[in-house]
Amino acid sequence: MKCPYCGGLETRVLDSRQTEDGYVVRRRRACDSCGRRFTTYETAEVSMMMVVKKDGRREAFDRTKVKNGIVRACEKRPVSMDQIDQVVNSIEQSVYSSGEKEVTSGFVGELVMNALRDLDQVAYIRFASVYHEFADVEKFAEEIDKLRQNSKEEHLDSGDAPRTVRIAIDGPSGAGKSTIAKKVASRLGFDYIDTGAMYRAVGYKMRKEGISPDDSKAVHALLEHTEIDFRNGRVFLDGEDISDRIRTPEISKAASECAEIPEVRTKLVEIQQEIGRSKNAVMDGRDIATRVFPDAQYKFFLTASPEERASRRYREQKEKGLDCNYEEVLRDVRERDYRDMHRKTDPLRKAKDAVEIDSTNLSEEETVGAILSRIHIQKEK
Numbered sequence: 001m002k003c004p005y006c007g008g009l010e011t012r013v014l015d016s017r018q019t020e021d022g023y024v025v026r027r028r029r030a031c032d033s034c035g036r037r038f039t040t041y042e043t044a045e046v047s048m049m050m051v052v053k054k055d056g057r058r059e060a061f062d063r064t065k066v067k068n069g070i071v072r073a074c075e076k077r078p079v080s081m082d083q084i085d086q087v088v089n090s091i092e093q094s095v096y097s098s099g100e101k102e103v104t105s106g107f108v109g110e111l112v113m114n115a116l117r118d119l120d121q122v123a124y125i126r127f128a129s130v131y132h133e134f135a136d137v138e139k140f141a142e143e144i145d146k147l148r149q150n151s152k153e154e155h156l157d158s159g160d161a162p163r164t165v166r167i168a169i170d171g172p173s174g175a176g177k178s179t180i181a182k183k184v185a186s187r188l189g190f191d192y193i194d195t196g197a198m199y200r201a202v203g204y205k206m207r208k209e210g211i212s213p214d215d216s217k218a219v220h221a222l223l224e225h226t227e228i229d230f231r232n233g234r235v236f237l238d239g240e241d242i243s244d245r246i247r248t249p250e251i252s253k254a255a256s257e258c259a260e261i262p263e264v265r266t267k268l269v270e271i272q273q274e275i276g277r278s279k280n281a282v283m284d285g286r287d288i289a290t291r292v293f294p295d296a297q298y299k300f301f302l303t304a305s306p307e308e309r310a311s312r313r314y315r316e317q318k319e320k321g322l323d324c325n326y327e328e329v330l331r332d333v334r335e336r337d338y339r340d341m342h343r344k345t346d347p348l349r350k351a352k353d354a355v356e357i358d359s360t361n362l363s364e365e366e367t368v369g370a371i372l373s374r375i376h377i378q379k380e381k
């Protein structure tokens, strides 16, 4: 390799070291002509990953660009180049292990934000101000408040950590919770628990057996003889796979009605707590962070405007070839929000310590990135 100082052709490797994570080899070299020393880095070449920018343009993922942004944010901060290289390596690894052929610039941005948050808080705020285009000083104050709040939670978390990791994703209907929760679970290798499907299963059984929500004796008897479980992403009611049958507008209505019955909630919450105690899980619903697992390590409130949620549902129905009308879908979304937020037992609300993610203007991948970037799981060695 040519010497970068004098262009001499004869250079020697003095020392080779792997970086801590083992993905990069760092070599110290000396030039035989001028005697000066320099460092080279060797990384594996893997198939090209594309980054989709906000305006839709695509360009190849370039770790140098990521590094330059981080170096700028860390200027005059007590952060070494080795630390920066480690951060860039881990971002590169997350990008390539995303399982996608392309990722959005938002996804990469969230990974950088996440890494800087742990590395140096001043660098984090600098980067966030550019990345999120802070318009005024208020935005800085808000971001600093969030940082302070997170530091407090991490301090509390460092006590006796529970064995299983629980990630709660609550939010109104149609916010994309199940799609996002499923992807987050699959990326982390966790189980995905769709608690809405449990209310749907009970609603389905009540309807099938002709039980009215007001008949508390019959509801009690039904719950005594009801078993719900999840296997390979399918929902089983009393041993029967009912996954497809519970996705109709009638069962949505029946689920919403039965979700107002306190006894139904008590029974389903117990089952959900039992599941979450035994395995790492991503659970989505309305009351996961407020009732089922108020001690969940990660809590998210995923929302989107009613209009956006209605358009997504409208498009889904149309794609399935179902006849529907946008105004009706919007009315239905608003009605369900009202019911979910105003029921007496465990109404839908954002937990005080949940991170709110508004997906109105985010793609699926950006929303997944926004969640994953806030999750720090220590992998067992």
Ligand code: DC
Residues within 6 Å of the ligand: 173, 195, 196, 197, 199, 200, 252, 255, 256, 257, 259, 284, 285, 286, 287, 288, 336, 340
């Ligand atoms: O998320 P979904 O649309 O599949 O939920 C079906 C119904 O169940 C919905 O009306 C809200 C209710 N539900 C609830 O009350 N609590 C949960 N944890 C999950 C769903």
